[in-house]
Amino acid sequence: MIFKQYFTAWSIGLLFLSSLVHAKEPSSQAFRSFWHPMYHNQRLNYCTLKTNECGKKVADAYCQLMGYQAATKNLIAYHLNSTQFIDSPTTCKKETCHGFELINCAMSLSHKPPKPYHYTQKRFVYPRINHYRIDWCYEKNKACGAPVAHSFCQQIGYMRADSFKKESQIGLTQTLGSQARCSGNQCHGFQFIVCSR
Structure with missing residues (x-):
């Protein structure tokens, strides 16, 4: 009887240790x-x-x-x-x-929650406004590149744009300033914008 209880306790302990060894992070x-x-x-x-x-x-x-x-x-x-x-x-x-x-x-x-400082940057691929890709210029051929990226980031709650990349011949874009749309091969926009807090 004592041997049976000892063997059962030993088996349960072995199963527990085995589950710890083979447990993976969900x-x-x-x-x-x-x-x-x-x-x-x-x-x-x-x-x-x-x-x-x-x-x-x-x-x-x-x-x-x-x-x-x-x-x-x-x-x-x-x-x-x-x-x-x-x-x-x-x-x-x-x-x-x-x-x-x-x-x-x-x-x-x-399943490891990220630390708060992990949220200081966010990369926006093909950034859009009103379902249109954001134009490279703030208004038609004025304030192009960095001013548009900074404005986009500030409009969505970030402080500034850390980096961005131009993409040519998009086909259809919309400016952040006047909300004017551009269509055709002469329209340029952003491949991505990285915003930071």
């Missing part, structure tokens, strides 16, 4: 579904132009542009007539142009 994923994903105001092409890779590789690249780690799912959309390649400013304008119906993007999240 993790989860942040995800987003992009239905009819757009790139430069066109539907995203299913393949790349230069390397002719299709599907998952293009979806992964799109997710990384949107701030995620990789694509978990993608669905093809056939015969879109007009699509934009992710690796080239060239567009496909034929009946045989295929794109994406859906791209699901995901990234891993840690």
Whole structure:
């Protein structure tokens, strides 16, 4: 009887230690579904132009542009007539142009809450105002670049812009100052803006 109690206690202790050794930090994923994903105001092409890779590789690249780690799912959309390649400013304008119906993007999240000082900076990829990409200039051809980035950051509660990158030939933008819209290849905007508190 004593031997049985001793053996049971020993087995429970061994199981407990085993669970401690094999326990992993719980993790989860942040995800987003992009239905009819757009790139430069066109539907995203299913393949790349230069390397002719299709599907998952293009979806992964799109997710990384949107701030995620990789694509978990993608669905093809056939015969879109007009699509934009992710690796080239060239567009496909034929009946045989295929794109994406859906791209699901995901990234891993840690269950360790970040320290308050981790929130001093935030990167905004393809910053927008009223659903339009922000124009490179505050008003038409005036106060371009840094003044626009600083104004964008201040409007959303940050103190300043630490860095930003220009992107040319966006297709459709809106200025922060006069709210005027620009359409065509002469429109330039931001690829990203990093704001800080």
